[in-house]
Amino acid sequence: MMYDFFVDLFGNTVIAGIASGILMSLLPLFLFILPYALLAVLAERKVSAHMQDRLGPMRIGWHGWNQTIADIIKLIQKEDIVASDTDKPLFNFAPVLVFAGSYAAFAAIPFSSYYIGSEVDLGIFYIIAVTGLVVAGILMAGWASNNKYSLLGSMRSVAQIVSYEIPTMLVVLSLVMVSETMSLHTLSEMQTGYFWNWYIFGGPGFSLTKFLLIPSMLIGFIIIYISTLAEVNRVPFDIPEAESELVAGYHTEYSGMKFAMFFLAEYANMYAVSAIVAALFFGGYQSPVGYLGNLLGVEWLIPIEQFLWFAAKGLFFVFVQMWLRWTLPRLRVDQLMAVSWKYLIPIAFVNLIVIGFITLI
């Protein structure tokens, strides 16, 4: 793909490797995450407003379309305040780490059959590992801020993310058992064809196991959706940044672009987990009904269609996250722990064993 193109261009594998590496790593940021974040922030405000029978931003551009751009310009202009008692190196490093953690996850997400940042065989394993950096960044931010709200928020966040990683991993593990691969690209390729080949409908093939898997897969989907929702600190699991209790949680002391980085990381994370759910259960970039490119015989249209399908699936789950946010109240800390340890983990574990038996048949 990109690498081969550069090899042809430069005739030198080293330069081609570096050039394609840089380009491939920057593409998702500028081509996808930034425009997506702009859109998602606006969509969040619009969705919340309309769910409360309001209008939301209406002033800047048609129906407030340029509101986020104006906000970003404002954030860039803002003074970068660092309080005197903060631990400055950690304080400055934390937003970078949080953003790097959530951005690194995009490397292994297959946007289409022709574009994947890095085709790692351990794709899903890598994503789960690298998003662990976010925990460190959040704890760093809370601790370095030298502020009781920040510290409380970050401690809650760490407790939450660590405990919700377990059901996530159990569900991922059960899916890995069924598909016998950890590469998201291969996983998506396996779900090719029509929507009944998706793992939510038991995966590809037409056998008894497919039908036995459907209920387990549904349960698995619900569990992974709830636990990834908790991992990205969204309502109803937003106790780390609970506005009414903790001001803003771990980013209370941050202003200007550093705050914007936390904000961007949160929205990037929202898409990352939605993309993972889409790739695992909903066919990844595969179209549910076949491709227009195949129908017309235009081959270059297929990757574009795949990208659009993938973006649409991810954005739908992001929308559901917003929808839940404006529906449900926040959980208490003990309720949060109860949901994870008493409900999600045991069910995910039983589900794992059941799926294991079914795959043995």
Added chain:
Amino acid sequence: MKEYFSNIYTALVTIFIGMKVTLKHLFVPSVTIQYPDVKPELPERERNRLYVNMDDCIGCDQCARACPVSCIQIETTKALPAEDLGKTSNGKKKALWVTGFTIDFSKCCYCQLCVFPCPTDCIYMTDVYEFSEYQRDDLIFDFVTLTPEERQQKRDNLAKFNAEKEAEKLKAAAESKPKIETEQKKDQPKE
């Protein structure tokens, strides 16, 4: 064990009920009024900024006296006998030039008490409510239709008229006084 599963069931079901409600509201037309572009329709008897129709004002000062916060200041100047100020729309004769009529809206409490005593219905509440200013002094509204020169002219006219009258009085007094004095003088030598 039964409770455990019923908990899961109620949690999921109630979440879906809640989501159904919010989804319904997503398509309900919003209640927001885009204020500066679209203005809400005010009730009929809304009390907002006062207006004084100076053509009808007879300068009776009743509104100023009714005002609980004394925000109305009226200054009147008597018209000369030769001047005809005309009549108000409900047939009252005007006898005073209103040379000063200011309402301080930073004090006004919009109680409408000044409206009722007015004999000519010339002071009333309008539906204007957007009149904020940067300086408090800018909230003192002057309703007089005469120009400052005209007002000064009216005052001068009256002063002149009064002075003339006074002068005439003095003259009359001076004319009658000497007679008394002479009479007295006449009387004195008699003694």
